[in-house]
Amino acid sequence: MPYALLSFIFILLAVIVAWFNRRWGVACFSISLALIALVFLHHITDHLQIYL
Amino acid sequence: MSERRKINNFVKCASGLEVLAVCLLLTAAFWFQFVMHELPCPLCILQRQGILAIASGFLLNMRYHVRPSHYSxxxxxxxxxxxxxxxxxxxxxxxxxxxxxxxxxxxxxxxVYILCSVSIIYIAIVIGYSKQFELHAYKDEVSEARDPRIRMFSHIAFVLLVFLIAANIFSIFFECGLEQCPDNPVRYLVYGRL
Structure with a gap:
């Protein structure tokens, strides 16, 4: 599973959740930022190997 | 019209425009992808996600009471x-x-680097306008624009954002399938297998 696809799906989830519930939306956006940062770290270094 | 209502209308309208600006950026990325046939690489995909995440604060300000944490x-x-x-x-x-x-x-x-730097400076300036904040209001309460036209505009911006994210998901699925995206993509992996 491509990590980029997973994190994009999470962003879509965050946008929809944020429209209906502010707190959960903020939480989902924060998690999606962390996911983007993790995927970025996986791509640029050899120190974070993500296997699913 | 009271000053509070004018400020509210202005900030909600500005938030909608900011979300639309993000949608415009993503549309430009799609233009490069489908018209110029330049498929996005993994870093390009990450930048698209980052740009979408920039819209998160503006989306929250559009829908709920304006708060500094949304800008954060x-x-x-x-x-x-x-x-x-x-x-x-x-x-x-x-x-x-x-x-x-x-x-x-x-x-x-x-x-993207220039626009991110500009957006950081822009948010830093906008966050300084303290009259826009409604810190004493119930923060989880839906607080859309009071003007029905601005409210409709913000709903359209939300729908457009959701549509563009969904389009990106389909685009990445067709480009990479269920594998890690190639570093230098030249064709759609799933489309070629159909």
Whole structure:
């Protein structure tokens, strides 16, 4: 599973959740930022190997 | 019209315009992808995600009471996206032709870096306008624009954002399938298998 696809799906989830519930939306956006940062770290270094 | 209502209408309208600006950026990325046939690389996909995350704070301000924490989310997203763009600039800075086509002499990843820097400065200025904040209001309460036209505009901006994210998901699925995206994509992996 491509990590980029997973994190994009999470962003879509965050946008929809944020429209209906502010707190959960903020939480989902924060998690999606962390996911983007993790995927970025996986791509640029050899120190974070993500296997699913 | 009271001053409070004028400020509310102005800030909600501005938030909607900010979300639309993000949608415009993503539409430009799709133009490069489908018209210029330049498929996004993994770093390009990450930059698209980062740009979408910048819209998060503006989306929350559009829907709920305006709060500084919403702007903070967008600031963090803009900072992260600028790092990703800077990484791509550094990878291609010694290559004369760069990566992908250029617009007004600069490649897309350079434009993303510039736009992220501009958005950081913009948010820093906007966050200083303290009259827009409704810190004493119930923060989880839906608080859309009172003007029905601005309310309709913000709903359209939300629908457009959701549509563009969904389109990106389909695009990445067709490009990469259920595998890790190639570093230098030249064709749609799933489309070729159909």
């Amino acid at each position: 989310l967008s600031l963090l997203a803009a900072t992260l996206t600028s790092f990703i763009a800077l990484r791509q600039i550094a990878l291609h800075v010694t290559t004369p032709q760069g990566y992908g086509s250029a617009f007004l002499g600069l490649h897309m990843y350079t434009w």
